[in-house]
Amino acid sequence: MLRFIVRRLLQLIPTLGGLSILLFVWLQRLPGGPEYALLPDDATAEQRAELRRSLGLDEPVMVQYLAFLRRIAQGDLGTSLTTGRAVTEEFLTRFPATVELSVTAMLIAVTAGIPLGYLAARRRGSVLDVAAVGGSLLGICTPVFFLAFILKVVFAEKLGILPSAFRLSPGTNRTDLSGLVVLDGLRTGEFDVVWNALLHLALPGVALASIPLAVIVRMTRASVLEVVGEDYVRTANAKGLHRNTVRTRHVMRNALLPVVTSVGLLTGALFSGAVLTESVFAFPGIGSFIYEATQTRDYPVLTGFILLIATMYVFINLLVDISYSLLDPRVRAQ
Amino acid sequence: MSSSTPLLAVDELSVVFGGHGSDEVRAVDGVSFTLEEGRVTGLVGESGCGKSVTSLALMGLLPDRGVRVGGSAVMQVPGGTADLLKLSQRRMRDLRGSQMAMIFQDPLSSLNPVVPIGRQVTEILRRHRGMRGSAAAKEAAELLDRVGIPDPERRLREYPHQLSGGMRQRALIAMAVACRPRVMIADEPTTALDVTIQAQILELLKNLVTEEGTALLMITHDLGVVAGLCDDINVLYAGRAVEKAPRAPLFAQPTHPYTVGLLGSIPRLDAPRGEPLTPIRGSINDNIAWTRGCAFAPRCDHYTMECLQGPPDLVAVGAAAGVEGGGGSTGAAAEHVHRCVNPVRGADTADRSAPESPAAVGEDEEAQG
Ligand SMILES: Nc1ncnc2c1ncn2[C@@H]1O[C@H](COP(=O)(O)OP(=O)(O)OP(=O)(O)O)[C@@H](O)[C@H]1O
Ligand code: SF4
Ligand SMILES: [Mg+2]
Numbered sequence: 001m002l003r004f005i006v007r008r009l010l011q012l013i014p015t016l017g018g019l020s021i022l023l024f025v026w027l028q029r030l031p032g033g034p035e036y037a038l039l040p041d042d043a044t045a046e047q048r049a050e051l052r053r054s055l056g057l058d059e060p061v062m063v064q065y066l067a068f069l070r071r072i073a074q075g076d077l078g079t080s081l082t083t084g085r086a087v088t089e090e091f092l093t094r095f096p097a098t099v100e101l102s103v104t105a106m107l108i109a110v111t112a113g114i115p116l117g118y119l120a121a122r123r124r125g126s127v128l129d130v131a132a133v134g135g136s137l138l139g140i141c142t143p144v145f146f147l148a149f150i151l152k153v154v155f156a157e158k159l160g161i162l163p164s165a166f167r168l169s170p171g172t173n174r175t176d177l178s179g180l181v182v183l184d185g186l187r188t189g190e191f192d193v194v195w196n197a198l199l200h201l202a203l204p205g206v207a208l209a210s211i212p213l214a215v216i217v218r219m220t221r222a223s224v225l226e227v228v229g230e231d232y233v234r235t236a237n238a239k240g241l242h243r244n245t246v247r248t249r250h251v252m253r254n255a256l257l258p259v260v261t262s263v264g265l266l267t268g269a270l271f272s273g274a275v276l277t278e279s280v281f282a283f284p285g286i287g288s289f290i291y292e293a294t295q296t297r298d299y300p301v302l303t304g305f306i307l308l309i310a311t312m313y314v315f316i317n318l319l320v321d322i323s324y325s326l327l328d329p330r331v332r333a334q
Numbered sequence: 335m336s337s338s339t340p341l342l343a344v345d346e347l348s349v350v351f352g353g354h355g356s357d358e359v360r361a362v363d364g365v366s367f368t369l370e371e372g373r374v375t376g377l378v379g380e381s382g383c384g385k386s387v388t389s390l391a392l393m394g395l396l397p398d399r400g401v402r403v404g405g406s407a408v409m410q411v412p413g414g415t416a417d418l419l420k421l422s423q424r425r426m427r428d429l430r431g432s433q434m435a436m437i438f439q440d441p442l443s444s445l446n447p448v449v450p451i452g453r454q455v456t457e458i459l460r461r462h463r464g465m466r467g468s469a470a471a472k473e474a475a476e477l478l479d480r481v482g483i484p485d486p487e488r489r490l491r492e493y494p495h496q497l498s499g500g501m502r503q504r505a506l507i508a509m510a511v512a513c514r515p516r517v518m519i520a521d522e523p524t525t526a527l528d529v530t531i532q533a534q535i536l537e538l539l540k541n542l543v544t545e546e547g548t549a550l551l552m553i554t555h556d557l558g559v560v561a562g563l564c565d566d567i568n569v570l571y572a573g574r575a576v577e578k579a580p581r582a583p584l585f586a587q588p589t590h591p592y593t594v595g596l597l598g599s600i601p602r603l604d605a606p607r608g609e610p611l612t613p614i615r616g617s618i619n620d621n622i623a624w625t626r627g628c629a630f631a632p633r634c635d636h637y638t639m640e641c642l643q644g645p646p647d648l649v650a651v652g653a654a655a656g657v658e659g660g661g662g663s664t665g666a667a668a669e670h671v672h673r674c675v676n677p678v679r680g681a682d683t684a685d686r687s688a689p690e691s692p693a694a695v696g697e698d699e700e701a702q703g
Binding site for chain 1: 393395426427428429430431432435436438440443444445446447448449450453457458461462493495506509
């Protein structure tokens with residue numbers, strides 16, 4: 001197991017190396033640059049060139065990349081061109097918001113998706129099944145951005161029942177422990193803050209949950225359909241076990257294995273969805289910051305954030321694989 | 335023993351899949367047999383003849399929808415008798431595992447891959463005998479020991495993929511006998527196993543039947559497997575019994591051409607090396623509907639026009655076989671019955687037992703071509 005973990009972590013090196021090269025090339029190709037976003041419109045060409053020089057952007061790409069690698073080796077991801085603060089610092093202050101949003105979305109997707117997928121499979125061909133399959137197809141096809149926008153217009157602007165922006169209502173006082181508003185509120189007993197935060201999480205959470213939810217419904221459904229036909233389920237019934245024992249221990253324990261793997265892979269979709277969802281709902285996480293950084297060509301923030309996200313992604317999938325191996329003894333043996 | 339009331343009396347069992355007219359499949363079509371204490375009843379026939387469907391119908395394990403089950407299966411249960419085909423799902427769940435148990439063909443796929451063997455044994459103890467914790471674990475270890483699994487404590491903690499094929503089947507047998515069921519069904523329990531392991535498993539089943547007085551329904555496509563095990567044998571073809579008899583008369587004087595064919599396709603130990611087997615020509619798909627005549631006719635060397643005039647009846651061997659209304663089984667005296675208008679007589683049987691004769695071999699090769 002330890003060797004497995006070490007091997008996976010070593011794989012991070014080429015992954016991040018490749019990704020950083022791609023990022024450098026991509027940013028180089030991107031039209032415009034920070035000299036347009038950061039300087040006023042009437043700045044002279046000399047002033048713009050001067051800024052580029054001071055940021056080292058006039059150097060050849062190779063030189064810039066090597067300088068970047070040298071800094072990384074010292075644990076330095078650079079400084080934001082717009083805020084002037086260290087990229088790592090910017091990341092850490094915004095990360096909890098995104099964690100909270102992603103976890104909310106994943107919880108919605110899992111708690112709704114698994115029962116829905118199960119019921120759709122058991123009542124195959126019923127109205128519920130057709131609706132679940134059709135709805136999930138729609139969920140996969142609808143751009144997250146579009147869904148977020150619709151939700152915001154309907155529930156926040158037209159009906160006015162849910163807040164449309166930020167993590168908390170303006171002027172809310174709270175004790176900050178970890179940056180995770182809900183968790184902090186629960187620990188300090190500030191339940192009004194918890195409720196307030198949950199209301200703010202509702203719309204972006206649902207928008208972000210759409211793709212994982214759709215995928216989990218489909219995967220669970222397909223997986224349950226396969227497992228109920230397995231010989232060991234027949235054996236369990238032949239033993240006269242109660243319906244619920246058969247359902248949980250024999251059907252679901254096996255049917256959920258592929259779903260667990262998909263949860264790991266879906267965190268990728270979650271991060272990319274967060275960029276758009278957070279910007280629609282002005283949610284102060286890493287997603288909306290990345291969006292802004294793209295607008296201002298804040299190169300250090302873009303490279304730093306994306307590399308950090310990629311690292312997170314690898315770690316999450318490692319965790320998922322480890323938990324998978326705990327669930328499936330056949331994998332554990334290898 | 336046959337004079338006592340049977341533990342399970344199956345009468346005119348029929349199972350039809352799919353609902354409408356010609357689409358329907360009559361997988362089992364009026365099969366009757368009895369299971370008695372301490373006796374092994376064999377259900378023999380080629381793939382697709384309805385053996386598994388028969389056993390699943392008795393266990394109440396057929397799909398909920400798209401199946402029609404007819405006939406009756408009256409079983410002695412605590413406090414009286416019950417028709418298994420009419421009981422509620424709930425009552426069947428109570429009986430399954432405790433009064434009747436089943437062993438399946440493929441031991442690997444029949445075990446849950448992600449649940450330890452121990453749990454799969456104790457869950458049935460808990461369900462039917464209310465045993466929990468260490469008492470259940472102890473009993474589970476004793477059960478594994480009983481079916482010949484060495485080092486049972488360790489095996490209880492292991493998962494199915496860590497056991498050998500034979501051991502897996504033993505574990506499934508341990509689960510089947512865990513609550514001392516009075517009726518046990520084994521559906522091709524040795525097909526997926528090596529020949530030496532096959533013999534061991536059959537031996538184990540035989541001992542369990544003798545020691546516990548269980549009634550065993552043994553399902554197989556291989557008459558050789560049942561030769562040493564079954565007391566009574568039912569040969570099925572296309573959903574109907576075509577011959578039934580106690581072991582000795584069936585092997586000594588098979589009368590139905592299909593049974594004769596099945597026996598002919600058993601490898602004989604005394605046959606010269608390289609001697610070709612004489613399988614029945616054609617396949618089970620080459621049949622006609624029983625309603626039109628003998629379903630075996632397209633593959634039968636004995637058929638005459640008479641065979642195609644409605645379904646032959648199941649009659650006592652030696653009695654004149656009629657078609658439609660010929661009288662059916664003639665009571666208790668008819669231990670050996672068959673469903674054939676031109677049964678094989680002694681002379682033809684001799685042909686089978688002497689396949690060395692060049693003429694016979696030549697004939698068979700022709701038939702296969
Ligand atoms: N669920 C089902 N729906 C429709 N037809 C079925 C179903 N299950 C079985 N059958 C049909 O019933 C017939 C008998 O099948 P069964 O499984 O009992 O054969 P078998 O004698 O056990 O054969 P094998 O030796 O291959 O196990 C087959 O023709 C099969 O096509
Ligand atoms: S009834 Fe006719 S076709 Fe059928 S087995 Fe007997 S001889 Fe053959
Ligand atoms: Mg079968």
